[in-house]
Amino acid sequence: MVDGGAGARPPYSGGGWSVTRRRPAHLPTRPTWRCRACGIAWPCSVAKLNLLAEYREDRAALLDYLTTLRDEAVAQLSAELPDGVPRADLTERFTGWASAR
Numbered sequence: 001m002v003d004g005g006a007g008a009r010p011p012y013s014g015g016g017w018s019v020t021r022r023r024p025a026h027l028p029t030r031p032t033w034r035c036r037a038c039g040i041a042w043p044c045s046v047a048k049l050n051l052l053a054e055y056r057e058d059r060a061a062l063l064d065y066l067t068t069l070r071d072e073a074v075a076q077l078s079a080e081l082p083d084g085v086p087r088a089d090l091t092e093r094f095t096g097w098a099s100a101r
């Protein structure tokens with residue numbers, strides 16, 4: 001079931017699943033979409049592990065959530081970069097790792 005994300009779980013930007021308290025959580029910064037903790041393109045490996053743990057009971061919800069973030073990233077990165085960002089690249093980056101298996 002896909003509800004478009006509007007009624008889905010709230011974004012976790014509040015730090016709900018933050019594992020470490022002293023370090024910044026592995027959350028995306030906007031509009032650059034880099035990990036707040038690692039500085040690399042989000043989701044980093046830690047963020048992926050956290051998400052997999054958070055959504056281990058509901059992979060469909062995880063993919064729905066990641067797709068919502070993907071759409072947000074496409075819009076923001078396209079505005080940031082003169083040449084934009086290929087949507088397919090962001091799809092692989094945001095959801096490719098979660099849809100496997």
Ligand SMILES: [Zn+2]
Pocket residue numbers: 025026027035036037038039044045046047
């Ligand atoms: Zn990170």
